[in-house]
Amino acid sequence: DRFRRSEMSLSPRSKSRGGKKRFELSEEQRQELKEAFDLFDTEKTGTIDYHELKVAMRALGFDVRKAEVLQLIKEYDRDDSGRIEYDDFLEIMTKKYACLLYTSDAADDLLCVDLGGRRIIKKKK
Numbered sequence: 001d002r003f004r005r006s007e008m009s010l011s012p013r014s015k016s017r018g019g020k021k022r023f024e025l026s027e028e029q030r031q032e033l034k035e036a037f038d039l040f041d042t043e044k045t046g047t048i049d050y051h052e053l054k055v056a057m058r059a060l061g062f063d064v065r066k067a068e069v070l071q072l073i074k075e076y077d078r079d080d081s082g083r084i085e086y087d088d089f090l091e092i093m094t095k096k097y098a099c100l101l102y103t104s105d106a107a108d109d110l111l112c113v114d115l116g117g118r119r120i121i122k123k124k125k
Contacts, residue, residue: 025094033093036060037086047083049073056089062096 025033040056041048048056054069076088084092 025090025097029097030090033060033090034086037089045083047081047085048089049083053084053089057093057096060093 036056036059037048040052040059042052050069050073053073054064054066057064057069072092073082073084076084076092
């Protein structure tokens with residue numbers, strides 16, 4: 001439970017890029033994600049597969065479904081190896097934390113869905 005998101009500070013550091021604010025993780029958060037990635041990179045190849053990604057995301061406190069993890073692998077696996085690299089993992093998790101931060105600061109009846117890097121805010125039923 002070392003990597004639970006409740007322990008990670010969600011204060012945003014944003015950079016302006018093309019007039020848009022962009023969420024950025026703190027150095028401490030980036031280090032924790034690197035440690036998590038290295039822990040779940042069981043073969044020490046610098047990549048993780050579907051199962052390792054799913055376990056890592058769940059260890060970090062995200063309730064992810066099989067279809068979502070498969071979609072992430074499909075989207076980020078550039079060489080069709082069935083694996084993603086650390087930079088991909090970092091991008092995925094940055095989007096997840098940005099989505100989490102956005103919804104935690106918003107009304108309780110909002111739900112954030114990250115589909116292919118697009119943040120969609122919906123009303124919960």
